[in-house]
Amino acid sequence: MADSMPPPPTPPGADFRIASIELDEDTIIWRNADIEQERRVAIFDLIEENTFKPLRAAERGALGPYDLTLAVQDGRLALTIAQEGGEVSEQLVLGLARFRRPIRDYFAICDSYYQAIRKATAAEIETIDMARRGVHNRAAELLMERLEGKIDTDFATARRLFTLICVLHIKG
Numbered sequence: 001m002a003d004s005m006p007p008p009p010t011p012p013g014a015d016f017r018i019a020s021i022e023l024d025e026d027t028i029i030w031r032n033a034d035i036e037q038e039r040r041v042a043i044f045d046l047i048e049e050n051t052f053k054p055l056r057a058a059e060r061g062a063l064g065p066y067d068l069t070l071a072v073q074d075g076r077l078a079l080t081i082a083q084e085g086g087e088v089s090e091q092l093v094l095g096l097a098r099f100r101r102p103i104r105d106y107f108a109i110c111d112s113y114y115q116a117i118r119k120a121t122a123a124e125i126e127t128i129d130m131a132r133r134g135v136h137n138r139a140a141e142l143l144m145e146r147l148e149g150k151i152d153t154d155f156a157t158a159r160r161l162f163t164l165i166c167v168l169h170i171k172g
Contacts, residue, residue, distance in 0.1 A: 014063035016053035019084045021046060023168060024071030042163035053152040054081045057089035072096070072168045094146050102139035103166050109135050136162065
């Protein structure tokens with residue numbers, strides 16, 4: 001395997017992160033309180049710490065931080081990226097076909113987890129939670145793969161973004 005080149009130095013004044021995130025209200029199918037709590041936590045954690053560099057926008061001088069809007073349009077995930085408080089830098093559209101199963105699996109395992117919290121033993125909860133983390137981790141890896149060459153991000157950011165993609169549950 002060839003050695004990869006180090007990333008270019010960060011330009012002065014660059015702040016490659018998400019400053020705010022909004023979910024398109026028209027595409028959200030509200031779920032139970034547990035999913036809403038996951039959404040709130042994912043947004044809070046994402047804003048607190050993330051790595052997000054939209055490559056084309058950065059090349060054109062949009063050095064962050066960014067406002068990000070997530071929506072589902074025509075069965076695709078639309079990421080609208082704007083300079084913080086400013087105009088749109090770019091819109092990235094990803095097909096969701098490869099995410100349908102991970103989203104379905106994630107919702108199923110989350111439902112099992114929330115039910116287990118209420119009545120299962122600690123060992124059963126731990127087993128389900130390990131499976132839930134595994135599904136979530138694989139989905140985050142898939143998201144990073146789909147963003148490769150478009151957006152540089154880290155694993156923790158991809159995990160939180162996947163949670164928010166799940167909240168935008170695909171309409172029938």
